[in-house]
Amino acid sequence: MSYEPKDLPDSMIRNRLPTLFEVLCRRTQPPVDLFSFYIYMRDQQRSVDYLDFWLDVAQHMSLCRHYVRELRRSVLVGTPDLDEESKRSSRVLDAMGESSYTQAGPSRQLGPDDRAQDAHVSSFLREQPAPSTMHDSPASSQERRARASTQLSSGTPHQITDSNSPEHTVAREDIRASAEKILYTFLLPGAEREITLGGSIAADITHDIEENFRDDPELFDVAKDYVFQAMERDAFPGFLRARAFGNLIPPTMIARLIIGLVALFGAFWTGFNLIFLNYSRLERCWEILPFTIGVYFLASYQYSLDPILAFVGFTELTPFKFTRIREPYVRKLLIQRSIMVLAVTAIVDAALCVLFILVPGHRLKN
Incomplete structure (x- = not known):
């Protein structure tokens, strides 16, 4: 059928x-x-x-x-x-x-x-x-x-x-x-x-x-x-919440949670090391990458939504299988939520990056 x-x-x-x-x-x-x-x-x-x-x-x-x-x-x-x-x-x-x-x-x-x-x-x-x-x-x-x-x-x-x-x-x-x-x-x-x-x-x-x-x-x-x-x-x-307000399925969300936590842990660990080794602010700008990855994946997990995937018009149906969003109202909802998720991601990411990049370096003595 x-x-x-x-x-x-x-x-x-x-x-x-x-x-x-x-x-x-x-x-x-x-x-x-x-x-x-x-x-x-x-x-x-x-x-x-x-x-x-x-x-x-x-x-x-x-x-x-x-x-x-x-x-x-x-x-x-x-x-x-x-x-x-x-x-x-x-x-x-x-x-x-x-x-x-x-x-x-x-x-x-x-x-x-x-x-x-x-x-x-x-x-x-x-x-x-x-x-x-x-x-x-x-x-x-x-x-x-x-x-x-x-x-x-x-x-x-x-x-x-x-x-x-x-x-x-x-x-x-x-x-x-x-x-x-x-x-x-x-x-x-x-x-x-x-x-x-x-x-x-x-x-x-x-x-x-x-x-x-x-x-x-x-x-x-x-x-x-x-x-x-x-x-x-x-x-x-629950179906409407999952499919009309999000575009990810539970296994993918769990994977994003793990990746986000690992990336954020790596970003904090690197950030503190660069501060206490007294690296320059320019060199510490590389922290933007792990912080952005971590915050983006954690936001995707929190909202069950991948903004980039929504902007290109796809939603996840099963693991590694995607379908195009054809319902006009649902597509509009997902675009609006994606903008909100990206805004939250940008604010949190910017706050963390500014904190770890602009804070004065201080090399620890032996």
Whole structure:
């Protein structure tokens, strides 16, 4: 799955920081895009399973929409001698109209049209059970888990696009497999990447999938909203601080702290030696170099920001990997903060250099 943001129209350029909803809907640019948020959740927050759950549920929603859209188009082509059940399904599909969805989001932030269409899709899928549940006896949890893993191992649901070509046709079994994959990956006790949800959310979803044979999108609405609120409260503020107000990652910051302390120690040691050996002020001007390096790296650590890197328009994504800053408002923020960091660096550096250069020398006697 690609997390690269789409080119944004001028009307979507913000003069503010983005919201989590905008990030998840791929309406933002680096360094506050979905890919950067994924890296942050994986490397710093250590809770990427919540984001993966959200993305899988969004993919499941897209799968259901694609299935219903294709089914509606096939009905519109017309088939003779429909039975009464097919005629009723045809009327339901025709009443939905041609789906035109925005990106999947928390139910409380969707527009009324999107909520209505999602409700229609879920209602239709609940009335049209998956083929495996219409004639056969219910499979055991272990059998369904194996089937879901087998059906999804080829990656078919994740290759679904909005293309109308035959190779992108969604089968009803794909929707069932997608719902089971989410259940067995994130929600069952002891699952490979189990996430913690409040109350009986996970138990209710498990019962609906395994006992009521549901696989419609509304099945995951409560869990999706819970995960969204958890990420918005616990992870997203830290992400904005790290990516919109800084351009360094923790390992690099620790390295800069060490380099800054070593350089500053070397500067003080050299400075005192040159003073007590009574070197001339001109010769002591070389102290500017270690003092500047030490103060610059310590300021970068303190503010999580490398001003030079910000001025050239880059931010650190992972160690030794950089990405260009494309979000206009974030770039403006980083430039402003870089100027402030450089000013602090210059003031502290100048004070230390003046102190150690202009102080009178005094050679110590043996």
